Amino acid sequence: MRVIVQKYGGSSVADLECMLKVRENVLKALDKGYRVVVVLSAIYGETDRLLSFARSWSKRPDSSELDVILSTGEQISVALFAMLLKDCGVKARSFLGFQIPIQTDRSFGKARILDIEHEHIRHMLKDYDVLVVAGFQGCDTENRITTLGRGGSDTSAVALAAVLDAELCEIYTDVQGVYTTDPNICSQARKLNKIAYDEMLEMASMGAKVLQIRSVEFAKKYNVPVHVRSTFSDNSGTYVVQEDKSMEAAMVSGIAYDKDQARITLVDVVDAPGTAAAIFEPIARANIVVDMIVQNPSREGGRTDMTFTVPKSSIEDSLNILKKVKDKIGARELLHDANVAKVTVIGVGMRNHSGVAAIAFSALKKENINIMIISTSEIKISCLIEEKYTELAVRTLHEAFGLGDQDVGLRKEEESPAITDQ
Amino acid sequence: MRVIVQKYGGSSVADLECMLKVRENVLKALDKGYRVVVVLSAIYGETDRLLSFARSWSKRPDSSELDVILSTGEQISVALFAMLLKDCGVKARSFLGFQIPIQTDRSFGKARILDIEHEHIRHMLKDYDVLVVAGFQGCDTENRITTLGRGGSDTSAVALAAVLDAELCEIYTDVQGVYTTDPNICSQARKLNKIAYDEMLEMASMGAKVLQIRSVEFAKKYNVPVHVRSTFSDNSGTYVVQEDKSMEAAMVSGIAYDKDQARITLVDVVDAPGTAAAIFEPIARANIVVDMIVQNPSREGGRTDMTFTVPKSSIEDSLNILKKVKDKIGARELLHDANVAKVTVIGVGMRNHSGVAAIAFSALKKENINIMIISTSEIKISCLIEEKYTELAVRTLHEAFGLGDQDVGLRKEEESPAITDQ
Numbered sequence: 001m002r003v004i005v006q007k008y009g010g011s012s013v014a015d016l017e018c019m020l021k022v023r024e025n026v027l028k029a030l031d032k033g034y035r036v037v038v039v040l041s042a043i044y045g046e047t048d049r050l051l052s053f054a055r056s057w058s059k060r061p062d063s064s065e066l067d068v069i070l071s072t073g074e075q076i077s078v079a080l081f082a083m084l085l086k087d088c089g090v091k092a093r094s095f096l097g098f099q100i101p102i103q104t105d106r107s108f109g110k111a112r113i114l115d116i117e118h119e120h121i122r123h124m125l126k127d128y129d130v131l132v133v134a135g136f137q138g139c140d141t142e143n144r145i146t147t148l149g150r151g152g153s154d155t156s157a158v159a160l161a162a163v164l165d166a167e168l169c170e171i172y173t174d175v176q177g178v179y180t181t182d183p184n185i186c187s188q189a190r191k192l193n194k195i196a197y198d199e200m201l202e203m204a205s206m207g208a209k210v211l212q213i214r215s216v217e218f219a220k221k222y223n224v225p226v227h228v229r230s231t232f233s234d235n236s237g238t239y240v241v242q243e244d245k246s247m248e249a250a251m252v253s254g255i256a257y258d259k260d261q262a263r264i265t266l267v268d269v270v271d272a273p274g275t276a277a278a279i280f281e282p283i284a285r286a287n288i289v290v291d292m293i294v295q296n297p298s299r300e301g302g303r304t305d306m307t308f309t310v311p312k313s314s315i316e317d318s319l320n321i322l323k324k325v326k327d328k329i330g331a332r333e334l335l336h337d338a339n340v341a342k343v344t345v346i347g348v349g350m351r352n353h354s355g356v357a358a359i360a361f362s363a364l365k366k367e368n369i370n371i372m373i374i375s376t377s378e379i380k381i382s383c384l385i386e387e388k389y390t391e392l393a394v395r396t397l398h399e400a401f402g403l404g405d406q407d408v409g410l411r412k413e414e415e416s417p418a419i420t421d422q
Numbered sequence: 423m424r425v426i427v428q429k430y431g432g433s434s435v436a437d438l439e440c441m442l443k444v445r446e447n448v449l450k451a452l453d454k455g456y457r458v459v460v461v462l463s464a465i466y467g468e469t470d471r472l473l474s475f476a477r478s479w480s481k482r483p484d485s486s487e488l489d490v491i492l493s494t495g496e497q498i499s500v501a502l503f504a505m506l507l508k509d510c511g512v513k514a515r516s517f518l519g520f521q522i523p524i525q526t527d528r529s530f531g532k533a534r535i536l537d538i539e540h541e542h543i544r545h546m547l548k549d550y551d552v553l554v555v556a557g558f559q560g561c562d563t564e565n566r567i568t569t570l571g572r573g574g575s576d577t578s579a580v581a582l583a584a585v586l587d588a589e590l591c592e593i594y595t596d597v598q599g600v601y602t603t604d605p606n607i608c609s610q611a612r613k614l615n616k617i618a619y620d621e622m623l624e625m626a627s628m629g630a631k632v633l634q635i636r637s638v639e640f641a642k643k644y645n646v647p648v649h650v651r652s653t654f655s656d657n658s659g660t661y662v663v664q665e666d667k668s669m670e671a672a673m674v675s676g677i678a679y680d681k682d683q684a685r686i687t688l689v690d691v692v693d694a695p696g697t698a699a700a701i702f703e704p705i706a707r708a709n710i711v712v713d714m715i716v717q718n719p720s721r722e723g724g725r726t727d728m729t730f731t732v733p734k735s736s737i738e739d740s741l742n743i744l745k746k747v748k749d750k751i752g753a754r755e756l757l758h759d760a761n762v763a764k765v766t767v768i769g770v771g772m773r774n775h776s777g778v779a780a781i782a783f784s785a786l787k788k789e790n791i792n793i794m795i796i797s798t799s800e801i802k803i804s805c806l807i808e809e810k811y812t813e814l815a816v817r818t819l820h821e822a823f824g825l826g827d828q829d830v831g832l833r834k835e836e837e838s839p840a841i842t843d844q
Contacts (some may be wrong), residue, residue, distance in 0.1 A: 006461045016478075016479055019479075050498075054501075054502065054505070055501050056438075057441075057505060057506065058502075058505040058509050059509075061505050062504070062505050062509075064507045064515075065502075065505045065508070065516055066501070066502070066505075068497060068498075068501035068516055069497070069498050069502070071497075071499045072494040072497055072498060075490060075491070075493075075494055075497075076472075076490075076491050076494055076620060078490070079476075079488070079490035079491045080476065080479050080480075080487075080491070082484065083476070083479060083480040083483050083484050083487045083488075084479065084480065086487070087480055087481075087484075088485045093486075094487055094490055096490070098565070099565050099566070143520070143521050144521070145518075162514045165569070290778040310431065311786055316600075367449040
């Protein structure tokens, strides 16, 4: 049995017309001999509507009850779509999270998938040609409804593809695929035909919101080939797959950016083993995510400055915590700056190429963009800069690595996997 | 553990203000030492909105998928209400049909409750002070969502009260209780303090839409005391309970009517054993409900007329079927009349009183209202009349049996069960 998983986001199921287009796609896959698992989001705007409705009743809606409400969005879209399939004679049925079941932990509002009971769903694939599964939702061990957080339907789709050994997980969306950078700020941005899981993780976490980050982690872990493509065009999109030789040939595959950064500095602290712990433990306890951290080389007298970034929304909470810490560790000053942004150069090819950092730094320098913090990994270089330079920095780096150029370093159309032909 | 079940209909949960009033009611019951099971309908108008939405997508929405959609109405109201309870510190939790579970057959759209897993819900009553249960919904043995039909929340409530051995099942609604007849057409109509299950069954099935008929069957079968009352007043409503002596003292307890009747006559058929079967078997196969049936005494030559009633909505289907039957059984004519209505005199006291029929017939005759069909049971007399006389007939019968009169035959306030004081 050949299985394909197709996930459609909210804009792909916005109204009857859109859903009829989705039905055409599904019928095509049936014609090719696939059993199809369709994963749907809520109708466009419905989740926001439900959320603000709940908030009009309760200032801080209980998270477990909120999940009961939010899950109705997908519940309605899957039933509607199953109806449309049955209307044209397809053996189809809707499935809610608890009916599969998609077992999650009990972190309401941001639950993680623990397990999918695959025998049951495999059995259902014998009875039905199409299973229409509600994305974004699951249930905990007590059968309570949970939701997976924004973009959670991507993760539902990839997880189902993993347990079903699907040939492909198609993520249908309103863009053509994954781009070298944000086309809204860089007209040279170009669609990638292929991207490695690790690159996609960086792209996703850096604010390129095509795929929920957890879905990419899942895809990587279970080696699920993912195809991000447009619902409203037959063009091939971007394959998110395991790294291969052709990828390493390219130094850099994309430029991401993230404006949701704020910088905090504790000036003149003792450079001793306990200092970092004294700062970051209370921050972690408050569930504040620290991203970049830099500690200056120790000055005379063994003192240093500690600088790091947090999301802009966490700046007040962070400062409240650190005011107490400041006195305790004897820091001279507590500084902060919310007008910062992070630009990131990404590419698995970096591992084999030297000089990527040098190209990035000199390109930014040429535009007089000051780099406040640098953080690197095997496949990325991130620079914290003044927020107002974000767009300029992205365009500059995109240009410097020749990303807009069809024949420089990047994967060509012919190199997309054989699976495109199916 | 003292348990009370409270059911609130759509108009009682129409908006935040209404739900806050409901919360007050629930808090009062908690103060009295009860554990409370609250059964809610969808927010007023929501079920109709969902139904017409589904119909705008599919002309004949698949009934199993339609139930998935319709059940979201109650899903949202229970989560909202559980939120409100938690907001004021009450240990509460929402429960959907599948979470109890309320097991039903698989007649989507009009499912019947087969079983309620009571150990689980009893256990939950130890953990929570209030269980907020979605009415109107259940699940079949395959965990698919089913709905119980219009008014199904009443049945959910009574069934839960039965399995939990609740002291009382309170049905909160937008009227003060059960009336001797429809107050909209008879200003003399008076609220009943007490009514027997069997009387209520007749009242419900005759179009007095206070309680879903199946909920009364359930209440009777498991001897659940039901109290129908207003959400927005502290006055006692109507107790629906087992028949007792005080009830038998009254001859008649109410007058019901039903305008959804159409009359069909097959003229001049052979009065032989096979005739009725030839007529009613194909009608039953088409799921058309036949109510009153009358066969005239056989004329010379062994021929007779067969007259019966069906719901107005079934008249066309019935005629299509009977056109074929007519030739087969050699009937001379097939007549029909949709301008008819049924008025019914109800009372368990009838059993012990003669002359009820005589009073009814002479009252109608005095107003020159012709009776087309009569059908009787131990506790009721129904007359089919011209539809235009419905209101007049109801008022006339109401008057003839002295139902508007406080001290004639009917139960007085003091006679309501001891349970009112709790």
